Amino acid sequence: MGVEAVEPGDEQAVKAACHHVLWDMRPVDTDETQSLLAELERHVRALGPRVAALVPHLTGETRETALVVMRNVDTVFDPDVSYPDAPPAEAQAQLHDLAIVARALSSIALLAERWDRERVEQPADGGDGPTDAASWLVARVGS
Numbered sequence: 001m002g003v004e005a006v007e008p009g010d011e012q013a014v015k016a017a018c019h020h021v022l023w024d025m026r027p028v029d030t031d032e033t034q035s036l037l038a039e040l041e042r043h044v045r046a047l048g049p050r051v052a053a054l055v056p057h058l059t060g061e062t063r064e065t066a067l068v069v070m071r072n073v074d075t076v077f078d079p080d081v082s083y084p085d086a087p088p089a090e091a092q093a094q095l096h097d098l099a100i101v102a103r104a105l106s107s108i109a110l111l112a113e114r115w116d117r118e119r120v121e122q123p124a125d126g127g128d129g130p131t132d133a134a135s136w137l138v139a140r141v142g143s
Helices: 011-023 030-057 060-076 088-121 133-141
Strands: none
Touching (some): 011 030, 011 088, 030 060, 060 088
């Protein structure tokens, strides 16, 4: 999979690895399983701190979801749960769990980045247009 050239936490790399683990139906041999475990672990270790830093700035359900995902990060790295020389079935389960957590972390980070961009793009003085969906509807009613 070319894991040596992949930047940990890269959105496209996370998507590709997770798609391979979660949706590709072909059998994965032991070497490929170990390679994917290492790649996904790097992604989770890179994205975990990024999402943890975002949590204080998130609100509502997004914040709660991020907290649940962060708890799952702790679980996938718990030494009582994962073993480096695990039997194949356990390695597959760990691979699945890492893929789920990596994809969730990547999605939360992407969502937060999108919100930051939208906030930066809004005019500081309120601009000419409405700033939220409700004011947009009110502004368009009189048109």
